[in-house]
Amino acid sequence: MxxxxxxxxxxxxxxxxxxxxxxxxxxxxxxxxxxxxxxxxxxxxxxxxxxxxxxxxxxxxxxxxxxxxxxxxxxxxxxxxxxxxxxxxxxxxxxxxxxxxxxxxxxxxxxxxxxxxxxxxxxxxxxxxxxxxxxxxxxxxxxxxxxxxxxxxxxxxxxxxxxxxxxxxxxxxxxxxxxxxxxxxxxxxxxxxxxxxxxxxxxxxxxxxxxxxxxxxxxDHKPLQETVEEFEEIIRDTVARRGKILVPVFAVGRTQLLLYLLAQLFRRKVVPKFPIYLDSPMATEATKIYWEHLKLFDEDFQALHLERPLAEDLSMLESTPTAEDSKALNDKPGPCLIMAGSGMCTGGRILHHLRHNLGKPEASILIVGFQSEGSLGRRIVDGDKEIVMFGERIQVKARIHTLGGFSxxxxxxxxxxxxxxxxxxxxxxxxxxxxxxxxxxxxxxxxxxxxxxxxxxxxxxxxxx
Ligand SMILES: [Zn+2]
CATH class of the missing domain: 3.60.15.10 (Ribonuclease Z/Hydroxyacylglutathione hydrolase-like)
Structure with missing residues (x-):
């Protein structure tokens, strides 16, 4: 046969x-x-x-x-x-x-x-x-x-x-x-x-x-180095404005990539350390699984980690397991970076962070993943000046950044x-x-x-x- x-x-x-x-x-x-x-x-x-x-x-x-x-x-x-x-x-x-x-x-x-x-x-x-x-x-x-x-x-x-x-x-x-x-x-x-x-x-x-x-x-995607440089600039600018940086993320992959890049920024003293909140129980769990398999990562990662464990650079990383912990982030001052799902802003904790920050000129929304047609994330990327959320009209004053090179x-x-x-x-x-x-x-x-x-x-x- x-x-x-x-x-x-x-x-x-x-x-x-x-x-x-x-x-x-x-x-x-x-x-x-x-x-x-x-x-x-x-x-x-x-x-x-x-x-x-x-x-x-x-x-x-x-x-x-x-x-x-x-x-x-x-x-x-x-x-x-x-x-x-x-x-x-x-x-x-x-x-x-x-x-x-x-x-x-x-x-x-x-x-x-x-x-x-x-x-x-x-x-x-x-x-x-x-x-x-x-x-x-x-x-x-x-x-x-x-x-x-x-x-x-x-x-x-x-x-x-x-x-x-x-x-x-x-x-x-x-x-x-x-x-x-x-x-x-x-x-x-x-x-x-x-x-x-x-x-x-x-x-x-x-x-x-x-x-x-x-x-x-x-x-072909934009060269990675250019994307990393853009990422650094966005972080530096928002930190200088003492704003919050919101990143809608999917739990597995992009989250760990961003944590790695942030650890490098802190180690190179590009910016002073600031709080990073992993506001997603699933992303927290996925990150734990990633860190348990360090041996599978590339030479650059190994070299950096051998020099000093990444956890030391990420000493200001905090997970927020409950919905109350997540809501409490609204009262935290900037600068800080919040990663939350869903990755296309179609639901999840990112929504209440957007509601509180889209109208603030000092805040940055950083889009690092694909946004499908019809999603809230897509409307933000497309530059809608007004977003209706939870029955509320919000004038978009935060800076919107799209980084396509992290595919x-x-x-x-x-x-x-x-x-x-x-x-x-x-x-x-x-x-x-x-x-x-x-x-x-x-x-x-x-x-x-x-x-x-x-x-x-x-x-x-x-x-x-
Ligand atoms: Zn895949």
């Missing part, structure tokens, strides 16, 4: 990553992510009809982000009890992210059901609960980078550094079928070269088949660099994890640079390898 590959997500969009490999002896899944921000298409977050859990031998994860792991609890809900392999540091982050996901879904369903109850419509159920998360968490098994192991009959796998978040990996499969062996690689999400804290992506030297992300396949994803040049050593083998190439504006231009660059014709699979497509 030929080997088959099915695209169960991230085909033409950037969420829902999931790929199914089928041979005569085994079936494995690579990632099983949640579809996010798809509006009415979110009913995609169900068990795909082509996936028979009773035939599944193993699941392999590239990294912990929700768009790569968020459908895993569906597997336990449908009776899966096999292994889920991921790098050791991914286990803790995955638990944190999935527990939060179950909680958010429960809240969304409760909110929707209150409306439905009033209109007499049938009530909704969350796609999974905290119990399913606990069950699936027990199935996670840690693997080390660069060690090949058998994951299913006739399938060996090896995880290598992808430089995208703590524990992130690209995965190489060696699949034996009909006396032949095929090397199939999945890029996972690839990080930008030279990004702070993380080691650079390693990549592979050869492959027969490549499934590669294309999120920013159309462009966790490689730009076009780094993506092509990752593919370059494999391209000489003329592998079959599938571009996924990108909207049309990312993957179509990348397909053109790949054709021009390597003479490869990339395939752009659609959701549900099944191909013979």
């Amino acid at each position: 030929p080997i088959h590959l099915s695209f169960l997500g991230a085909a033409g969009c950037v969420t829902g990553s999931a790929y199914l490999i089928q041979t005569s002896r085994a079936q494995i899944l690579i990632d099983f992510g949640l579809f996010q921000g798809m509006g009415d298409k979110e009913d995609l977050n169900q068990m795909p009809p082509s996936l028979d859990v009773s035939k599944l031998n193993a699941v392999l994860l590239t990294h912990a982000h929700l768009d790569h792991t968020g459908r895993l609890p569906l597997l336990s809900r449908h009776g899966y009890t096999g292994p889920i392999y991921c790098t050791t540091s991914t286990i803790a982050l995955c638990g944190l992210i999935l527990r939060d996901s179950a909680h958010l879904q429960m809240m969304d369903v409760e909110r929707a059901n209150r409306k439905r109850e009033r209109s007499g419509a049938p009530l909704l159920e969350p796609i999974y609960t905290a119990e399913h998360v606990a069950q699936v968490f027990d199935l996670l098994q840690g693997v080390e980078y660069d060690i090949t192991r058998e994951v299913a009959p006739g399938i060996r796998a090896r995880w290598v550094e992808a430089g995208h978040m703590l524990g992130s990996a690209s995965i190489q499969l060696c699949i034996e079928e009909d006396g032949d062996t095929k090397a199939v690689v999945f890029s996972g999400d690839i990080g930008a070269k030279g990004a702070p804290i993380l080691k650079d992506a390693v990549g592979f030297k050869s492959a027969d088949v490549v499934v590669m992300e294309s999120t920013y396949g159309d462009r 966790a994803h490689a730009g076009k040049t780094d993506l092509l660099g990752w593919l370059s050593p494999i391209a000489k083998d003329k592998p079959r190439l599938f571009l996924t994890h990108g909207e049309s504006r990312g993957r179509e231009p990348l397909a053109q660059y790949v054709r021009k640079q390597f003479g490869l014709n990339a395939e752009l699979p659609v959701l549900g497509q099944r191909v013979q390898l």
Whole structure:
């Protein structure tokens, strides 16, 4: 029987990553992510009809982000009890992210059901609960980078550094079928070269088949050094005005990057130390997990940490676990920096900080992540002069800064660099994890640079390898 590959997500969009490999002896899944921000298409977050859990031998994860792991609890809900392999540091982050996901879904369903109850419509159920998360968490098994192991009959796998978040990996499969062996690689999400804290992506030297992300396949980001300089200037200016710096953040990745940069600022005495408030229990937990895995970070991080532990530079870092602690920050004087969720200002504690500070000319709002269409964060970035929050009109007088150069994803040049050593083998190439504006231009660059014709699979497509 030929080997088959099915695209169960991230085909033409950037969420829902999931790929199914089928041979005569085994079936494995690579990632099983949640579809996010798809509006009415979110009913995609169900068990795909082509996936028979009773035939599944193993699941392999590239990294912990929700768009790569968020459908895993569906597997336990449908009776899966096999292994889920991921790098050791991914286990803790995955638990944190999935527990939060179950909680958010429960809240969304409760909110929707209150409306439905009033209109007499049938009530909704969350796609999974905290119990399913606990069950699936027990199935996670840690693997080390660069060690090949058998994951299913006739399938060996090896995880290598992808430089995208703590524990992130690209995965190489060696699949034996009909006396032949095929090397199939999945890029996972690839990080930008030279990004702070993380080691650079390693990549592979050869492959027969490549499934590669294309999120920013159309462009390069602003050079990181420029972004870091801009960041320093914003901090210096706001501190001089004795204002508050508000940073809407997602808990994992960007928060730790900013803490690292702030530690460096204090160590170099660019500004005197000032209080930093981590106003997000999830970000606090994620930061703890990051700091427990210092050995996985790059040489610059190691050198800095060896010279003197980063914790000393961050002696004014404080976590604010409860809602009361968070509200008490309103009365604290500037200068100070507050990191709070959600990253797109669509909810969470950042809202009450914005309400108190958007109208203050001495304050700065620092946007470091992607803001989707329709989010409050997007309106702030777009320069709306008046924002309505909590039924109140607020004139925006704070300074708004957008720093685009901290992306966790490689730009076009780094993506092509990752593919370059494999391209000489003329592998079959599938571009996924990108909207049309990312993957179509990348397909053109790949054709021009390597003479490869990339395939752009659609959701549900099944191909013979
Ligand atoms: Zn990711």
